[in-house]
Amino acid sequence: xxxxxxxxxxxxxxxxxxxxxxxxxxxxxxxxxxxxxxxxxxxxxxxxxxxxxxxxxxxxxxxxxxxxxxxxxxxxxxxxxxxxxxxxxxxxxxxxxxxxxxxxxxxxxxxxxxxxxxxxxxxxxxxxxxxxxxxxxxxxxxxxxxxxxxxxxxxxxxxxxxxxxxxxxxxxxxxxxxxxxxxxxxxxxxxxxxxxxxxxxxxxxxxxxxxxxxxxxxxxxxxxxxxxxxxxxxxxxxxxxxxxxxxxxxxxxxxxxxxxxxxxxxxxxxxxxxx
Numbered sequence: 047x048x049x050x051x052x053x054x055x056x057x058x059x060x061x062x063x064x065x066x067x068x069x070x071x072x073x074x075x076x077x078x079x080x081x082x083x084x085x086x087x088x089x090x091x092x093x094x095x096x097x098x099x100x101x102x103x104x105x106x107x108x109x110x111x112x113x114x115x116x117x118x119x120x121x122x123x124x125x126x127x128x129x130x131x132x133x134x135x136x137x138x139x140x141x142x143x144x145x146x147x148x149x150x151x152x153x154x155x156x157x158x159x160x161x162x163x164x165x166x167x168x169x170x171x172x173x174x175x176x177x178x179x180x181x182x183x184x185x186x187x188x189x190x191x192x193x194x195x196x197x198x199x200x201x202x203x204x205x206x207x208x209x210x211x212x213x214x215x216x217x218x219x220x221x222x223x224x225x226x227x228x229x230x231x232x233x234x235x236x237x238x239x240x241x242x243x244x245x246x247x248x249x250x251x252x253x254x255x256x257x258x259x260x261x262x263x264x265x266x267x268x269x270x271x272x273x274x275x276x277x278x279x280x281x282x283x284x285x286x287x288x289x290x291x292x293x294x295x296x297x298x299x300x301x302x303x304x305x306x307x308x309x310x311x312x313x314x315x316x317x318x319x320x321x
Contacts, residue, residue, distance in 0.1 A: 047077060047085040057094040072111050073097060096123070105130065154265075171258045171273035178313060180252040181212070183232035184245050190226060198231050205245050211236040217250075217288035230288070255290075255313045256283070263305040267291070270312045278316060286315040 054061045067073035068084060073093055075084040086094075093114065100110045113126050184206050186198045195216060203210065212234035219228040232250070239247065256277060260270040271289075278285050295309040 047087055048091075050075075050084045050086070053084075053086040053090070053094070057091065058098060059094055067097065070107070070111060072107075072114055103127070103130065104134070171260070171270055173273060173277045174257050176255055176257050176313075178253050178255050178257075181234050181250050182236075182247065183215075183250055184209075184235050184239060184242065184247055185217075185230050185232040186245055187228075187230040189228055192227055192229070195229065195231055202231060202233055202245055205239055205242050206233050206235055207239075209235045209237055209239050213292050213294050215290050215292040217290055219288045221287055253315045255315045256285070257311060257313045259294075260310045260312055261306075262308060264308065264310070267310060267312070270310070271314075274312060274314050278314075282319045283316040284319040286317060289314045 048056070050061055050064055053059075054064060057064075059067075064073065064084070068075060073090065076087045076090055077085040079085055096114070097110060100113070105113070109130070113123075117123060117126065184202055186202055188194065188198065199214065210233050214231065214233050217230040217232060219230070235247070239245075256274050258270050258273055260267055275285065277283075290311075290313040292311040292313065293308075294311055295307065297303055297305075297308070
């Protein structure tokens with residue numbers, strides 16, 4: 047039997063670590079002396095060597111404890127190592143995706159450093175008050191992410207076909223940002239359409255709205271909305287829903303094209319603010 051100091055020397059585990067492993071049930075000494083001193087034998091040595099190996103392989107305390115309490119034979123170890131390998135590969139994949147996101151933001155920041163600051167960019171938006179005429183549209187209303195629009199655009203054009211009569215647009219019914227947003231994808235049409243299961247045909251009423259044009263990536267559309275909101279505040283106007291985004295020039299069905307050349311009209315209905 048080995049005292050804790052002796053066992054520490056031959057296992058390369060500190061006395062502090064051995065006491066901790068005993069407390070958490072990872073490496074309980076095979077015996078204790080009359081004075082309650084920890085005493086270890088060769089079977090404890092084998093388990094200690096396994097702990098050293100697992101530490102070197104990046105296993106956490108909780109993982110080691112789980113493995114040591116459920117492992118029935120040395121042959122089982124390979125299964126745990128394979129599972130740990132899978133966890134690491136998944137983590138690496140996620141880290142790589144994060145690196146790509148960081149690189150994308152760094153590239154965007156580099157572009158922004160070459161133009162005016164946000165306040166000046168906001169002033170570049172020309173605001174107009176317009177009478178928006180009524181229009182007949184084919185539409186699909188759904189709840190989901192803003193990026194989900196692409197899942198529905200092909201379906202609606204398959205039904206509309208040559209009856210399309212203008213740029214597609216989205217209606218946004220929420221008053222604030224929502225992760226599960228209330229969105230209606232619309233395509234203006236002329237005449238009637240058939241075979242329209244899941245697609246509504248409706249008339250969007252005429253309305254008075256604050257409008258502005260946004261040129262560039264959709265990721266920057268919030269700046270156009272900021273310009274509209276600032277104008278409304280300065281002129282005592284209250285913004286209403288649904289707001290519209292009319293995609294005058296955007297990605298095609300196959301190729302996305304140059305996002306810097308996208309042209310989007312932002313249209314927000316309003317009323318006079320009550321005093």
